[in-house]
Amino acid sequence: MRASTAFVFVLISTSVLFAQNSGAITGVVFDGLGAPLPAAEIEAKSAAGGTVYRATSSAKGEYTVAGLPPGAYEFAVIVHGSRLFVEQNAAVEAGKALRIEARLKDTNLGTLGDDVFAAAALDRRPAPTGPAPRTLDGKPDFAGVWSPSRAVEVGKSEMLPWAEAEVKREGRAIENPTARCLPWGPLLDGPFPFKFVQSPSVIVVLIEDIFSYRQIFLDGRGHPKDGDPTWMGHSIGRWEGDTLVVDSAGFNNESWTPMGRPHTDQLHIIERFRRIDAGHLDYEMTIDDPGTYAKPWTIKLSATRLVSTSTPKTIRTCST
DSSP states (O other), rough: OOOHHHHHHHHHHHHHHHHHHHHEEEEEEEEEEBBBOTTOOEEETTTTOOOOEEEEEOOOOOOEHHHEEEEEEEEEEEETTTEEEEEEEEEEEEOOOOEEOOOOOOOOOOSSSSSSSHHHHTTTOOOOOOOBBTTTTTBBOOOOOEEEEEEEEEOOOOOOOOHHHHHHHTTTGOGGGGGOOOOOOOEEEEEOEEEEOOOEEEEEETTTTTTTEEEEEEEEOOOOOTTOOOOOOOEEEEEETTTTEEEEEOOOOOOGGGGGGGGTTTOOEEEEEEESSSEEEEEEEEEEOOTTTTSOOEEEEEEOOOEEEEESSSOEEEEE
């Protein structure tokens, strides 16, 4: 009995000591209208070691990121992949909780009601259940409207010096392609819903972003040898079991790759789509551009199928 009591005492003492040696960040997330926002992603990145600690806001918008070693942190609130609140050098002290109330700004994408908060609300809708459907020729059926979700895994990229300098260039943020009524690019890593229209020989992808669309040819053709570079490039696809593999090339250098990074006309993208069940889609993209990156790098994301198969009610508009 004494040994057991001593063991419990040691455990309690260790827990108390750990709590005293670490801190926390806590608070509430509010949306653009001042209402508590559920399911927001919270990140606290250590300025010292780069370690990232995560949490998710509750139904009342409340969150706590616990077990933080004392020091400075970059605190961020992410909604549907967009960093809507960032506080640099948030100071965490041992045994104390730093309170940050994050009040997010409106993020209208062009049409009233069409914003990141609306997209996040779509994420919270129940996804269809059951096995993935198939087309008449036995292939997985990707048809329908999909809401992209957060990145599952982001690989490490190594930008060349010119690209690093371009990303840091003052004023570049306002040159976002969509802010100038131009396509963001072929990758489905933005906050916009997208729709697959599928046939045996071609798949058309409609993207709610400046009325963008892509064609993925499945008829065995190759890339044109002397094709004109375009915003969305030229895409050809093939099936590897139940995975759709898409090879894209022939880009101009005007669009952006993930995280707002530039690219050259040497850009080559390999995408892999897999519908794992009725309501979920896995998406992987490998970006190869020897003019921008030291080596290829890969991002993995997921998407949730919206119940309706109609096009989104709100379409991004643009004024010049």
